[in-house]
Amino acid sequence: MEKLLYEASLEGNLNMLLMLLQEDPLILDRVTLDRHGDTPLHIASMLGHVDFVKEVIARKPQLAMECDSQKRLPLHIASAKGHVDIVKALVSANPETCFARDRDGGNPIHLAAIKGCCEVVKELVEAKPHAARAMVQQETILHLCVKHNQLEVLKLLIETMSDHEFINTKDAHGNTILHLAVADKQVQTINLLLLNTTIEVNATNMNGETSMDILAQVPRDLKYQQIMQSLTRAGAVETYTQASFRQVPIKYHKKPRYLREELTENDDWLNRKRSSLMVVASLIATMAFQAGTNPPSGVWQDDSSNNPLRKAGFAVMPSNHPTLYHIFLVCNTVGFVSTLSIILLLISGLPFLKHKVFLWVLMVIMWIATASMSITYSVSIWVLTPTPQSKSFRQVAGGIVVVWIALMTLLVVGHTIRIVAVAFRKFEKLVLPRKRTISSPIVINHAEI
Known part of the structure; x- marks a missing residue:
């Protein structure tokens, strides 16, 4: 009969279970006494x-507290497998099973977090919130989520229990x-922690290392750059201790610091320039739109049969x-379209927008826009100013606009020459070291040493 009971549990055959219980009401008790597993x-x-x-819980609720050879309760197994309905039934039978630990020290919510079972974690946290704060081998459930890369479970836990002390708890090695x-x-986990929690970005572990020090020891790729930017914006700094120098060569530490400082300064400068361009472009676009819809001299107020161009609402100037x-x-x-192009490019978020060459392109477009608006202003003054009284004023205003456009042209030419010179220097740096490598191998060997 015990063999039939186990077959029924494998198949989930409820009818067989009821038949066996009818023949032997003590069969469930007998199984727990005779077998260990x-x-x-x-x-x-x-x-x-x-x-x-x-059905089993309804007849023998105490079976929910029976352990297998790994000291795991049925709730441990159901949680790890993500069976939400079974978890609800087991918790209802005995809520204290949420605190039960297996041979490795984990409770059911720890196993569910490791396996990424969000719904189970949510159910267990609602039933017994304190079970989620229990530590496993000096690690919190948040450490387990990060170690097993379970981002969704980490989001859920942060939303439900994100107090400062719990977020910044350290493991046995002092790591947050x-x-x-x-x-x-x-990358996504780091951004979540920096944006949605009170994580201490400059907390140190037992080796005296901050998160920035840890980053200096990992291989450099696209993720490295993204993490570097996120940590820098959050105010992370490096703390170079003797322990960190022993783990990583000295030259490996010095180079990242220089590159990071240069990268941060360039990013800040480019961000300021892009913000200024956005403000100026928006202002010029507004002026151009206003001038286009309300031209100098206004619009006709009535129709005229003698002049086909004179109709109510048409511009007087034509x-x-x-x-x-x-x-x-x-x-x-031209001015309106140029500024709209600048605005569209700045808000597009394309990756090449972070280069100085692109900033030079935007400056050329802005020069076209401002030159066009200057001519528009000059034409407006010419039309609105009476000829007999202010002929000299027209000439002076036109001369000022021409001089201003000439100065702006010189500025654009100067920036163009500067960009070409920078590009030439970079090309020269790429070519010259190769020549030295061929002619002076001793120098290269010395540098490598």
Whole structure:
């Protein structure tokens, strides 16, 4: 009959269970006395037989406290497998099973977190929140989530129990969860911790290393750059101790610091320039739109049968100054489209936007926009100023605009020459070391030593 009971638990055969209980009401008690290992409740919990589990618990709720050879309760197994309904049934039978530990010291919520079973973790946290704060071998459940790269479970735990002390708990080696995430280059986890928690970015472990020191020891790739930028924005710093120098060569430490400082300064400078360009482009676009919809001299208020161009709502300027109106319209449109292009490029978030060459391209577009708006202004003054009284003023205003455009042209040419010179120097640095390598191998060997 015991063999039939185990077969019923494997298949989840509820009818067979009821038949066996009818023939022998003590069969469940007899199984727990005679065998040491997986009980029928363990097996059914592992395979997800919900009805079978509920029937066993209803008849013998104390079976929920029976351990297998690994000291695991049925709740441990159901949690690790992600069977939410079975977890609910077992917790309802005995909520204290949430605190039970297996041979490795883990309780059911620890196993569910390691396996990434979010719904089970949510159910267990709601049932017994303190079970999630228990430590396993001096590691919190947050450490387990990061070590096993379970981001969704980590998000859930941070949302439900993200107090400062718990987030910054250290393991046996003094590492916070940020240390572990940086060592494993988990970009999304690092951003989650920096943006949504009160994690201490400059906390040190037992070796005196901060998260930035840990980053200096990992291979450099695209994830390295992303993590570097995130930590730098969060105010992370390096703390070079004797222990960290023993683990990593000295030359390995010095070079990253220089590169990071240069990268940070360039990023800050480019960010400021992009912000300024965005403000100026928005202002010029607004001016161009206003000038286009409200041209100089205004619009006709009524229709005229003698002049086909004179209709209510049409601009007055085409009738009085057709050539100047054409120049005005072209220049204003060029300025408007140029500034809109700048705005669109800045908000697009394309990766090449972080280079100085792209900033030079934006500056050229801005020069086109400002030059066009200057001509638009000059045409407007020319149209709105009476000829007999202010002919000299027209000439002075036009001369000022021409001089200003010439100065801006010199500025663009100067920046162009500077960019070309920088590009030439970089090309020269790439070529010259190769020549020295061929002619002076002793120098290279000395540098390598």
